[in-house]
Amino acid sequence: MSRKPNILFIITDQQRADWLGCYGHPVLKTPNIDSLAATGTRFDEFHVASPVxxxxxxxxxxxxxxxxxxxxxxxxxxxxxxxxFVDVLAEAGYHTAGIGKSHLQPFTGIxxxxxxxxxxxxxxxxxRNTDSASYDIEETAHLETGLSHAVPELPYYGFEQLNLLTGHGFKSGGHYTQWLLQQDPDGLELLKPGNQLPHNYSCPQATRLPIPEELxxxxxxxxxxxxxLDSxxxxxxxxxxxxxxxxxxxxFNPPGxxxxxYKPAEFTLPPDYEQLVNPIPPMQRAREEYLSGQPPKTMETVFMASPDQIREAMALTAGMISMIDDAVGEIIDKLKATGQYDNTVIIFTSDHGDFLGDHSLMLKGAIPYRGITRVPFIWSDPLNRNAGSCSSLASTVDIAPSLIRRAQSKPYWxxxxxxxxxxxxxxxxxxREQxxxxxxxxxxxxxxxxxxxVRSLLSKDHRLTLYKGQPFGELYNLSxxxxxxxxxxDDTDYRAxxxxLTESLAQQMMHAMETSPRASRRA
Known part of the structure; x- marks a missing residue:
């Protein structure tokens, strides 16, 4: 049996597939992730299991x-x-480390x-009776104790080592907070929106924090x-x-x-709400709420924005992605400098996308436009460092069985x-066909x-979406x-x-039903 490879899995948060240079973005510069794609397989139709x-x-x-x-x-x-799958890798002899955002448990006690x-x-x-385990591990208060790094009980969903980052932007916390305070005892002041630097952006949640890049x-x-990687x-x-x-x-708060x-004027807007034909009632109501000035329910709730605000968000999002790209370059350079690159599988992906102006929308929500379901997925493998692309449909649920196989292990039922x-x-x-x-x-x-x-069926040519308890739905001819x-x-020409597609969706939902545990006896 050949030597088991190391696996470096890099994931971002809320990044749509077409926001990378290697996926064709005309403005955004991501040379390091593009170089990774040039040594691996870029999946062009990789979609999430759920866009949140x-x-x-x-x-x-x-x-x-x-x-x-x-x-x-x-x-x-x-x-x-x-x-x-991290449990499987640990059992197979891997040392497993979770660095950054986990979010398998809630961040807040709200x-x-x-x-x-x-x-x-x-x-x-x-x-179902709840078990006796603690599920507040990722709440900020449980990770910040003085200047010590509070560590959850390990292993944590398979991870033997943890450096947790919770929240986003000025709400970032977890072990990161302790690191920040070690670098600067007044570091928390740098995360307060009330201390933000002057700027002329009107986009909601555009926050110019005074925090320097190095913190x-x-x-x-x-x-x-x-x-x-050094260790x-x-x-x-x-x-x-x-x-x-x-x-x-x-x-939206890239530092320094x-x-x-990037400048807002550099970015081209996608089709807006006015281009929609037969939008579903929630979209119509969301538009009415936007025009009446009604704010979104929470900071995490999808909202509509003006063209200028969308361009501003695009420029700031691009800045955050470029900072990640620079970090990815340093991480891959470290792999090479430590002599580990030649035996390391490197994967880059994101947990879901962002509307980023699609039909005037921002963030993500219940309507599964491609901007939030389609994410980047790049697999660079020492067994095949040749550049290539894959047009087959693939899903986030495919990652676990694939990494288990690549680690020379067997899957679980x-x-x-x-x-x-x-x-x-x-x-x-x-x-996959669907x-x-x-x-x-x-x-x-x-x-x-x-x-x-919501349940959606995606194929190469169509998206069908059904909403529980609602008379409306969506069907698009993607070609x-x-x-x-x-x-x-509701188009009569599309009845067949x-x-x-409705029958196919029912089949997909049956395939997604629970099969574990297996029966231990016939009856």
Whole structure:
């Protein structure tokens, strides 16, 4: 058996696929990630299992859909008894490290929006008894104790070493806060929006923090990754390093020179709301709320913005991505300098995308336009450092079984993704013809009259989306309408296509149903 490879897994937060140079962005400069793509396979149709942080990160870790692993929407949690591919790698002899954002448990102790009052329930509040494990590990207060690094009980979902970064922008915390205070005892003042530097941007959540580049969260993740790679030099034991940046997720606050690196006027806007034909009622209501000046429900809620505001957000997002690109370059240089590059698989991806102006929208939400479901995915492997691209559909749930195979291990029962390593190695393989995307919300917002539950079927040519309890839906012909502007859901000319896709969606949902545990007896 050949030597097991190291695996360096780099993930960003809220980055759509077309916001990299190697994916064709005309303005954004990402030379280091582009160089990575030039030594590996770039997947052009890689989509998330759910277009929101926590559910999709849990799908990445487990290879299972949110409806099955249980972390269905932000604020839920991944049960401690869940098996992750990191568990498999650790059992197979890998040293495993989580560096940066995890978000498998909630960041805050803020109560969720109740769907039913406790006094309407009996003694037993849930269909499943909750276990006795602690699920407040990623809350800021549990990671910041004096100047010491509070460490959760290890292993943590398979990770034997942790350097946690929680939150985003001025809300960044976790072990990062302790590192920040060690660098500068007054460092927390640099994260306060009230201390921001003057600027002329009107985009919501554009915040020019006074924090220097060397103290920004991206630098923390980079530095911890560099330290980890130094510590693994000369070891026989292979490593798995999960290097997770919390940018370019909003708020829009690139530090130092990255704030001014791009100008709003450089960016071209995608089709706006006015180009939509037959938009669903929540989009219409969201538009009415925007025009009336009604603010979004929370800082995390999708909102509409003006063309100038969208261009501003684009420029600041590009600055955050360029800072990450510089960090990626240093990390890969460290791999080479320590003699580990030639035996290291390097993967780059993101947990979900961002509307970034699609149909006048910002952030992400219940309507699964391609801007939030399609993410970058690059696999550079020492067995095939040749540049290539893959047009096959692939999903976040495919990552776990693929890394398990590449680590020369075997999968567990109940894993739902497909092994995509043959596509990386240019071996004959049948790619996906269709894939499932799930979404569930924990509150009523963004023009919906109930918490949205959404199921979508993606194929090369179409997207079909159904909304629980709603008479409306979406159907787009992606071949003729790549920006998803003309909703054909009620178009009589598309009845046959709609019926066929609806049946396919039902099949995909059945494939995504729970199969674990296996029966131990016949009856």
């Amino acid at each position: 942080c926590m559910p999709n990160r849990a799908s990445l870790m487990t290879g299972r859909y949110p409806s099955v692993h249980g972390l269905r929407y932000n604020g839920c949690l991944l049960p401690k008894n869940s098996v992750t 109560a969720s929006e109740p769907r039913v009052a406790d006094d309407e329930l009996g003694y037993y509040k849930e269909a 920004y969260p991206t630098t923390y993740v980079k530095q911890k990754a560099l330290n980890y 693994r030099q000369g070891r026989d034991e292979p490593f798995f390093a999960f290097v997770s940046f919390n940018d370019p997720h909003h708020p 020179r990255y704030w001014d690196q 109940g894993i739902q993704g497909r092994d995509i390593t043959p596509l990386v190695m240019n071996e004959p393989a049948a790619g 894939l499932l995307v799930e979404y569930e919300d924990g509150m009523v917002r963004f023009g919906f009259d109930q918490p949205a539950m 003729d309408d790549p920006f998803e502007s003309h909703n054909r859901f 296509v709609k019926a066929s």
